[in-house]
Amino acid sequence: MSKQFCTFVLDRLLFGIEVEKVQEVIRYQEMTPVLTAPDSIAGLMNLRGQIVTAVDLRRRMGLPKNEEGGLPMNVVICTSEGAVSLLVDRIGEVVETEPETFESLPDSVRGEVRQTTTGVYKLEHGLLHVLNLGATLDGIVTSGGSPRTMAAA
Amino acid sequence: MKALVVDDSNTMRAVLRRILSMRGFEVAEAKHGVDALDVLTKGEVPDVALVDWNMPEMNGLELVTEIRKRPQYEQMRIMMVTTETGIKEVQSALNAGATDYLMKPFNSMQVEEKLALLGLIANV
Amino acid sequence: MYGHANNVLQCAAWQNEIMPRVEPSEKIMDGMDEIFIEFLNEANEVLDKFDRDMVELENDPSSRALLDQIFRGIHTIKGTSGVLGLDKLVSISHCGENLLSKMREGEILLTPDLTTVLLTMSDALRQILGCIAQSGTEGDGEFSALVESITAATEGRKAKRATARKPRKTAARKKSSVGSDAAAKNTAPPAATMVAEPAPDPVPAAKPKRKQESPAGEIKTQSEPPAESQVSSIRVDVGLLDKLMNLVGELVLARNQIMQFTTADNGTAMSAAVQRLNLITAELQRGVMKTRMQPIGTIWNKLPRLLRDVARGCGKDVELNMDGAETELDRTILEAIKDPLTHIIRNAVDHGIEPPAVRVQGGKNPAGLLTLKAYHEGGKVNIEISDDGAGINTEAVKQKAIERNLVSPAEAQRLSERELYNLLFQPGFSTAKEVTNISGRGVGMDVVKSNISKIGGTIDLQSTPGHGTTLKIKIPLTLAIVPALIVTSASNRFAISQVNLVELVRLEGAAALSAIEFIHNSPFYRLRGTLLPIVYLDRQLTGFDDRGGSHRDVITIVVLQADDRLFGLVVDEVKDSEEIVVKPLGNLLKEQKCFAGATIMGDGRVALILDVMGLAHKAEVLGEQRSRTNSTAVQKAEVKAQLDEWLLVKAGRKHHLAIPLARVDRLEEMATSRLEWSGSQLVVQYRGEIVPVISVAETLGFSVGQELPPVVAVVVVSWKGRRFGLLVEKISDVVQAQITIDKARQSQYLKGSAVIDKRVVDVLDIDGIIANTCSMVEELETAVGQGGR
Known part of the structure; x- marks a missing residue:
């Protein structure tokens, strides 16, 4: 069975999320920061009256800041606990993948990226990293990078 | 046709209202004897009152007695709806002026049969 | 509310018997649903009332009116469930009706065991109703033992196996009380079930004729004519x-x-x-x-029954008094206080009220009295639960707290009564000598408290040994839309529920510069003589502890109440007060204890709602060690006026010294480098004036010429309209005490000694100390005056 992925770019890597998990893609919005939250929480935004927590995926994956500038995009995901937005550099196309092109992660991929991806699809022009949504979000609550309050010590 | 259902149980009133309105009755409701007398004085005289036996404030038997004291309700038929099963009880209801009685539990068919007996609806 | 429509429709009996003539069109289905929901609601209400009336009847067994009501309730359930074809309900309620009927005729007298049997019956009926609500069927519950015990009671015999039931008539005349212990002893499950085999002698005419479908053509299609409605209320999902x-x-x-x-x-x-x-x-x-909004009575209704069960369980006799049952609360809040209330009542009966014998000894009525009171006050609802029991044994609480390592023995001795009671709300605390069946269920008062706090409520305990205990709960009326204060801090807006708001303090200019004092590095603001712990919102949020931040041109303090303590939250600006719609934070932010939720502001942006309790905990203004000082200070206003307040300081290492707080203008901690010598006098430049500083240790002759630590504490006092600084090593505490000064140690500088808070302290004679240095001050004045010319 071929699968459709909504793709996005993060630090020149191509990532994908199963299309059916994506609620919508919207432009960057002003956020209200949650100062005491872990670094990877970008803030809260108002999505038509609903309050959505936005996750800075670069920070979550331990990737460097986006030097190219430009505002990130919101990929809004539906979870059982309500909507969550993922901040990404750019949105790609919807890609259809074939199961036989799937492989586990190459050894070269390390760190948080490894924790938050399930594997890659080999596409014609490169690799599509499949985002492991569960691990990505759970990681924020459990380990989630250092909360900013650490400075308080 | 108009009917008055007197019962302290919401459920029972809802059931009777449903059965009666299926047969084209306009249904008014009262929660007990005192309430029923109040409804009667305010509205049109119904063709039939279905009266529960065991109710707070004023029970069914007392209500029947009260109604029969008032000539304006002479034509109104009264059906006692009851689980009181003894001949004595049924007799006392009839003596007090009830036209007929209906035993609980009942189904819609039994209600309709009784209504037909009273000449309120065509035969079932 | 109750199950799914489809499930309800599984009640085939209903379809066949009440609606035999119709094809199940959607509309009619809806109608049937309504009737079922109506039935479930009604039956549950009837049973709740049944429980209450039963308990009341137990207290007033001769009440014919009560008995009639009880009978009518069960009679209604039997009748309606019969019409709806719910056989299990019919057979159980039928048995109950028979028993109650005998009681009405006076053939059977009510005994506690009989009450238990009848209450067990109402539980069984409720259980079946629950099944119907969930699955649309009466379920496979087995009630033959119950039916047997009811029947046995009716027949005035001990419960036997259900199969050995005798014809009713022969047994019926026997005296009733024999059957009273039937329920207790009837543990062996009987062989036959009552459900499979309906009650003996059922209503003869009641056998339903199971007629099947009739032609559908006869349906009257005209809609139900709306008769003049007698019903002024409707049920809404x-x-x-x-x-x-x-x-x-x-x-x-x-x-x-x-x-x-x-x-x-x-x-x-x-x-x-x-x-x-x-x-x-x-x-x-x-x-x-x-x-x-629903009246609190809807949850109180269950309490008489609960109380009865608990009281019987621990061999006590308790009367319940309820006042203000009509007080209304939002249903989410009602839901939230249900469990805490239940727990408090269990506790009161289990731990509070003494066994009858003990009560009689103490000259009390053998039956304990539990009083529930609810009333509105200042936009909140107060609920008070009082018992006239033994009260709280403070010694036992201390012992337990020490055992549990909640406090040290020394600390325990210093605890005020109120602080002691607060220990009861600490996790893992229980004063019951042994874990009892009733309240020893691993849920303590800490859970009660945290549940109450969750909905923005507070709980307070008062107790008089020998006379009882009162718990007072204050809760908001509603949670969904709350009036809030909008503040800014760290370039963000925050909402604070006004439930927590006490007052606002704004300080400008010179007042702002010196408003915040420090004791042990902890900031305080003196609010009408009371030391108010200060929390800087920006520091709590950003984590930067910038001491310099306390020097602001304008200081805005939002005085908040967390628990029963006050603290001041320093914010940048107070914007507005606004009604906000509380929205929950997502799962990812669950751990953020400083925030209770979020809301969307008028400009469409999100603002976080501060969780005052969470913030107080994070800032440790309620913490154990700190709380003592703070709470003493905070409570000061409430405590009897004859208590004096004392500032305890250390000077010369060995000494505890006391200064009457009333004499103290300010407390300052400052770098030693700020002290300067002016001639032979130590001075400090303080708010534009030069203030002489007197070393208390040197004056008392403890440590002449000793090197000062890098940071010192200065107690600023006034004397004859001038300011003086008393240099001490450390400010230890602020305490309240009524002391007697022992003049044996009186000297030029000491008024004498006294015992404050179980410590012997020397009380400083400030006037004496200052007068002694006055000559030097005069010298100084001359010097300054010359310099100024």
């Missing part, structure tokens, strides 16, 4: 109410936004329309909120 509440929330939000756009142009038609929108929204909001 709770889900719908919640949805309405959310929509109103959104409307309030939209209103706020529109209001913001139109504040500029006054007097136009637009602003008139907006004004109307504003009023209507407010009215609608009130209306919808009202639909969600």
Whole structure:
């Protein structure tokens, strides 16, 4: 069975999320920061009256800041606990993948990226990293990078 | 046709209202004897009152007695709806002026049969 | 509310018997559903009332009216469930009806065991109702043992195996009380079930004729004519109410936004329309909120039964008094306080009220009295639960707290009564000598307290040994839309629920510069003589502890109440007060204890709602060690006026010294480098004046010429209209005490010694100390005066 992925770019890597998990893609919005939250929480935004927590995926994956500038995009995901937005550099196309092109992660991929991806699809022009949504979000609550309050010590 | 259902149980009133309105009755409701007398004085005289036996404030038997004291309700038929099963009880209801009685539990068919007996609806 | 429509329709009996003539069209199905829901609601209400009446009947067994009500309730259930073809309910309620009928005839007298049997019956009926609500069927519950014990009681014999039932008539005349212990002894499950085999001698005419479908053609299609309605209230699905509440929330939000756009142009038609929108929204909001309000009686109703069971379980006799059952609360809040209330009542009976024998010894009525009171006060609901029991044994609490390592023995001795009671709300605390069946269920008062705090409530305990205990709960009326104060800090807006708000303090200029004092590095503000612990919101949020931040041109302190303690939250600015719609934070932010939720502001942006309790905990203004000082200070206003306040300081290492707080202008901690010598006098430049500083240690002759630590504490006092600084090593505490000064140690500088807080302290004679240095001061004045010319 071929699968459709909504793709996005993060630090020149191509990532994908199963299309059916994506609620919508919207432009960057002003956020209200949650100062005491872990670094990877970008803030809260108002999505038509609903309050959505936005996750800075670069920070979550331990990737460097986006030097190219430009505002990130919101990929809004539906979870059982309500909507969550993922901040990404750019949105790609919807890609259809074939199961036989799937492989586990190459050894070269390390760190948080490894924790938050399930594997890659080999596409014609490169690799599509499949985002492991569960691990990505759970990681924020459990380990989630250092909360900013650490400075308080 | 108009009917008055007197019962302290919401459920029972809802059931009777449903059965009666299926047969084209306009249904008014009262929660007990005192309430029923109040409804009667305010509205049109119904063709039939279905009266529960065991109710707070004023029970069914007392209500029947009260109604029969008032000539304006002479034509109104009264059906006692009851689980009181003894001949004595049924007799006392009839003596007090009830036209007929209906035993609980009942189904819609039994209600309709009784209504037909009273000449309120065509035969079932 | 109750199960799914489809499930309800599984009650085939209903379909066959009541609606035999119709094809199940959608509309009719809806109607049947309504009837079933009506039935479930009604039957549950009847049973709740049944329980209450039974308990009351136990206290007043001769009440014919009560017995009639009880009988009628069960009779109604039997009748309606018969019509709906619910056989199990019919057979059980039929048995109960027989028993009650015998009681009405006076053949059987009520005994406690009989009450238990009847209450067990109501539980069984409830259980079946629950099944119907969930699955649409009566379920496979087995009630033959129950039926047997009811029947046995009716027949005035001990319960036997259900199969060995004798014809009723022969047994019926026997005296009743024999059957009283039937329920207790009837443990062996009988062989036959009552459900499979209906009650003996059922209503003869009741056998339903199972007629099957009739032609569908006879349906009258005209809609049900709306008879003049006698019913002034209707039942509404709770889900719908919640949805309405959310929509109103959104409307309030939209209103706020529109209001913001139109504040500029006054007097136009637009602003008139907006004004109307504003009023209507407010009215609608009130209306919808009202639909969600329910009297607290709806949850109190279950308590008589609970109380009876608990009291019987521990061999006590308790009367229940309820006052204010009509007091209304939002249903979410009602739901939230149900469990805590149950727990408190269990506790009161189990731990509070003494066994009858003990009560009689103490000259009390053998039956304990539990009083529930509810009333509105200042936008909140107060619930008081009082018992006339033994009260709280403070010694036992201390012992336990020490055992549990909650406090050290020394600390325990210093605890005030109130602090002691607060220990009861600590996790893992229990004063019961042994874990009892009743309240020893691993849930302590800490859970009660945290549940109450979760809904923005507070709980307070008062107790008089020998006379009883009162718990006072204060809760907000509603949670969904709350009046809030909008503040800014660290370049962000925050909302604070006004439930927690006590007052606002704004300090400018010189006042702002010196407003915040430090004791042990902890900031305080002196609010009308009371030391108010200070929390800097920006520091709590950003984590930067910038001491310099305390020097601001303008200081805005939001005085908040967390628990029963006050603290001051320093914010940048207070914006506005506004009604906000509380929205929950997502799962990812669950751990953020400083925030209770979020809301959307008029400009469409999100603002976080501060969790005052969480913030207080994070800032440790309620913490154990700190709380003592603070709470003493905070409570000062409430405590009897004859207590004096004392500042305890250390000077010369060995000494505890006391200064009457009334004499103290300010407390300062400062770098030693700020002290300067002016001639032979130590001085400090303080708020534009030169203040002489007197070393207390040197004056008392403890440590002449000793090197000062890098940071010292200075107690600023006034004497004859001038300021003086008393240099001490450390400010230890502020305490309240009524002391007697022992003049044996009186000297030029000491008024004598006294015992404060179980410590021997020397009381400083400030006037004496200053007078002694006065000559030097005069010298100094001359010097300064010359310099100024």
